[in-house]
Amino acid sequence: AINKQRLWSTLMEMAAIGGTEKGGCNRQALTELDKAGRELFIGWCEDIGCRLRVDQMGNLFLHQAGSDDTLPPVLMGSHLDTQPTGGKFDGVYGVLAGLEVLRTLNDAGITTLHPIEVAVWTNEEGARFSPAMIGSGVWSGEFDLAYGLSRTDKQGVSIGEALQQTGFAGTEPCQPFAVKAAFELHIEQGPILEAKQKPIGVVKGVQGMRWYDLIIDGQPVHAGPTPMEQRRDPFMAQCAIVSELYELAASYAPLARATFGDIKAEPGSRNTVPARLTLAVDLRHPDQQILAEMDAKFRAITKRSCEKFGLSYSIKDEWHSPAVAFNSDCVDAVRAATEHYGYDYEEMFSGAGHDSVYTSRVVPTSMIFIPCEKGISHNEAENATPEDIEAGCNVLLGAVLAMANG
């Protein structure tokens, strides 16, 4: 069994890098803080004899040799980057639990047959660079390397530049290699496990998600003398579209989601009708067919509203991650480990995207969830109990051992 106290203090030490006043963490992808967090983690791994590989997208692989090191590794891991108003557990838990598994094996003097690796995927959050999960996305072949390196943040800095600046522009080709099994341990980021009072989620797949930039173009005019009926005001369509998209999500309740995480008005002057509004739209549903219906209705709603108010618009498809079913051998291994430790569990789907969405396309993959307080994530108040943290890591240890020796 893993060392609960050590894992907890390792999580807290990492959380101090980018720690916020409200007790959360702001350590966005490929910033100086992310660099510091990665270096801390690499040091810990090297202390127990791991070897580091860094690929062209800055993904890290910490390799612990197996007794037959020519066999494909069992992969653990997740991401170290956070949201701007992020917590201490999202992603980080999956990485540091991987380290805890290696430390536990190391303490017990156990060498597995297969090697074991902990992966740290670059820019999972999609907060600094869109889309999310781009490190694992390029690795799995979903995105070209050139596309990945050229994505820019709001200041215009590209991933390629940020990799150079932080020293994580690795030389390993960013492409799939043979993997026996990949496991990602994560907080649920939703309320189901807490409500059902179960410490473990055996995750069978991930819902489908689509990201868009909706750009609405109007005519900038003076807020005072211009009669209302002569305006082409992007806000007239924006308020109608947002309200209709909430209704759309309600019509596919309870599983559909509609979220608007960001908006920008140009020129952004109080007494001028905006020339342009740019709205970030995030639509999700576990059923790929329904997500396609939501996509079509979103386009129809936007067209109707913009035409009604004499506005032109464009919908930029930022990202589409279809619904995913995980590998059944991996799911079985997680269930078996959970039963071995005697933890209560729920079989479930993930509402959030994870690096496992992309790794599952090319290597056998599944996930393990633990509850988080009130289901709250992407929030500085994100929290999980040391007991659940321990349980999840034990299940990870069990699943990894089964695969690495099987």
Add this chain to the structure above:
Amino acid sequence: AINKQRLWSTLMEMAAIGGTEKGGCNRQALTELDKAGRELFIGWCEDIGCRLRVDQMGNLFLHQAGSDDTLPPVLMGSHLDTQPTGGKFDGVYGVLAGLEVLRTLNDAGITTLHPIEVAVWTNEEGARFSPAMIGSGVWSGEFDLAYGLSRTDKQGVSIGEALQQTGFAGTEPCQPFAVKAAFELHIEQGPILEAKQKPIGVVKGVQGMRWYDLIIDGQPVHAGPTPMEQRRDPFMAQCAIVSELYELAASYAPLARATFGDIKAEPGSRNTVPARLTLAVDLRHPDQQILAEMDAKFRAITKRSCEKFGLSYSIKDEWHSPAVAFNSDCVDAVRAATEHYGYDYEEMFSGAGHDSVYTSRVVPTSMIFIPCEKGISHNEAENATPEDIEAGCNVLLGAVLAMANG
């Protein structure tokens, strides 16, 4: 009569400073470009013997001596700052027409009994620093000097700092002095004169206006796993409030105005429900009683919507400029000059705020309008005909001469 050609080319020379690709002008208050525009203007005035005074808010007064220079001056003027997507005429026309009046008198060797001054008021637009008309506002006693100097732009630079940086932190006290009469010539920025095909608006007053920052606070949570009904999402209230405020304006049609010029989401991450939305709200009506009703209804709408969605909010009163009636002697002088030149005219109220709103509180003031193309302003396409530009300047000359020799 004034020199139409000279006035037009003076306008075009000024418009080149901050000139945009689309033929407009972006010369925001107290930027390096505004500094360059002011210096060009000061040079032109000094060429015909004007003396410069700069006050503590950076307001400029270009003084042309009268035959009895101890008498109070007649004031002309407006502002040289523009919107980010501004045109070539808004404000600038009133300043450069003032110069053209002085040049015309100078050419004809006329010295008036009263001195004549051209005023350039700082930060009229309210685009870089809120509120609008702050230079004339401090001068008239509406705002404290400390308040004026401490207003900041989106980058946190204060007016006081920007005055130091541009060298326009003057030493003259920013306070009213005796003025015989003040006239501000301006494009209408609305469609009335063009629709009625009249070259001159005799402006009798200005509608009331209120600016607010509406801040809606929600709970940042993950866009994927968080059920819609568990969210406290500021956008749910925003779309309802904006749509109800458009209905509110429609219920007081055709004179009421509701405009949302800017909006910000924090933290502004695509897959996180915003923690906070900040919306710039601009409400106007010529009838101060109705504006008060709109203000009360705005507060009630906001309260109801935010409560419905479990959100907290605050309404920051950014600015309130009550409806204004101009001085009847000044209005009469403008009407008389218009009739003297035989121009057709409309008596009207202004939909936009102007420095005259504040000067009218302490010195006799009125305004002259000319049509602008399609009523469009705060837009790079803003336009006016050389004929209307000439007509307005002739009326200014006539009104100023009547007052300066009367």
